Amino acid sequence: MNPTPRHFAFRGERKYVHGTDMYMDVIRAFEEAGFGPLKDALSMKILHKTTRQLDLHLFGPGEALEKPDGVMVEAVTKVGGKPVVAWYVESDREVADQRPYPEQEIRSKCEIDGARISLREDTGFEPIEVISSMATHINTLNIPPGDKKWVFTRLDIRRPLRAGDASDIDIEIVKNMNNAMTKSSIVVSGEALGDIFFSLAEM
């Protein structure tokens, strides 16, 4: 399939494309291509910090996979038992837009207990925004990043997020690899949904 240009905006003060936007874009892209509604496990990897717009290379079930050079982000799920893959490659187009991301509105409503952070109400944000913000916060509190930053680098979930997943969430750091990478469990309304990984990165 030919690459498709996608449009992203930076979030808040960031000067890189945020993982939450990549997640929402890839779900949208899968559905636009007729692969939705997705039901199977989904994995997304953010391999490099992306500061420019991205082009999407999408491969449907049964298509021969031709991984392009320079993949920045990869997302994989299955449809009908066959892999569906999205690879994002950085383009030469600049990101011109910036939009607010008032994460404090999420974090101020969370409860923290050691390596666990919990939310029990709807904040109006998308599930991936809530999960990413909560996970960033609990990583930063538990393992201060110094002059670096904890960034969302991988998501492994048993099913795609749903609208109702944003208001009853527990996230807990379950693995800390040398203060450089962490794995946190995601539990939504009592359902173990999967894991989100963060890496310590210079920004």
Add this chain to the structure above:
Amino acid sequence: MSSVKDAILEEISEVCFPNTPEITDPDDSLLNQGIDSLDLATVLMALEERFEIEIPEDEIKELASLNNVIAIIEARIS
């Protein structure tokens, strides 16, 4: 094939899907054989959980090959 080796290859296959690399040289760095650093860290975390072990940082730096990983795990579970 040892069970530890099976387990490592299984985790690599799962974590790296659909880009599962073929590990042709067990003594060469996994990073030279199609595994990126993010995947490698994820595989190591999965192996730590699977075998209920800790892999110290200094040994992670030494982790280069399939055989290195097998040796480190076997030393901890034996």
